[in-house]
Amino acid sequence: MNYPDRVLIKARAKERVLDRSFGVLMVSIAYLLLTEWISTVVNLIWTNPLTAISDRFSESMDTPLDQVAAQGSASDASVTMALSSAVTYARQLLSQPSQEVLLFVFLLLYLYTVVMGYGFSFYAMRTARGERQGASSLFDPLTMAGKVILLSLLLTLLVGVGIGFFIVPGVLFYYSTLLVPYVLLDHPEMSIFKAISAGWRMSKGHRVQLFTLEFSFIGWDLLGLLVSNLGYNLGRIFTSGEALGTILSLACYTVVYAFVLPYRELSLVQFYDTIRPQDLRVEETPVKADN
Secondary structure, eight states, X not given: XXXXXXXXXXXXXXXXXXXXXXXXXXXXXXXXXXXXXXXXHHHHHSOOHHHHHHHHXXXXXXXHHHHHHHHSSOOHHHHHXXXXXHHHHHHHHHTSHHHHHHHHHHHHHHHHHHHHHHHHHHHHHHHHTTOOOOGGGGGGGGGGHHHHHHHHHHHHXXXXXXXXXXXHHHHHHHHHSTTHHHHHHHOTTXXXXXXXXXXXXXXXXXXXXXXXXXXXXXXXXXXXXXXXXXHHHHHHHHOSSXXXXXXXXXXXXXXXXXXXHHHHHHHHHHHHHHHOOHHHHHTOOOOOOOO
């Protein structure tokens, strides 16, 4: 079995990012503008109905949780009342035509973000392999949007079910399917179930290595969190609302992750290419680089 060298993989990924620093950073910033910035602006203008329902559910559960803290358990009546209140609120909210439209808008926004995430992975794959790609490659997975969305939903469901079984199975499922999107992007002719099977087979014996590779970016994530919180707090100093703080937080996030996102993604691609079995290499369909 081929065991990738994490340090070497990250060094190659960083070298690739720095070698084409301007182009990579511009595509990364374009990706963040097209996803994180659009989502943030939409959320500042409108409130996601699902967020409102979630907030109402949390408020309704305050009483049962207080009972648990004070008595060690909550009465069935308080739990039933809390759930009934949340369900009633959800029905009333979603019965409004404007909220139905908003729910549809936020659903489209979520699906669009999912597809664009695969677009960034596609860009990273081609860049890691020495092809010169532009920001237009972010939109290439749109031609297989149906497969991408269905695969993403299935993987989310699989990991969610695993987390429901005491978290550990969810972590196992996550690292068992982490490389599946690259398989589908490499072989769009594959069915999603075949891609899941191939990705699962590839990850066997490498799950701990995938975990350590992702965990090695914890320092960058902490830096991004620190800088984002700093931007948010600075914004709150000058205004009483949250809008400026949110925008400054996202701007600081963009500065850090314009480098971290491609660095992380190229590292995962390098890992994938290192352990990719021969049968997947033989079937690979070449993709032309942008002019």
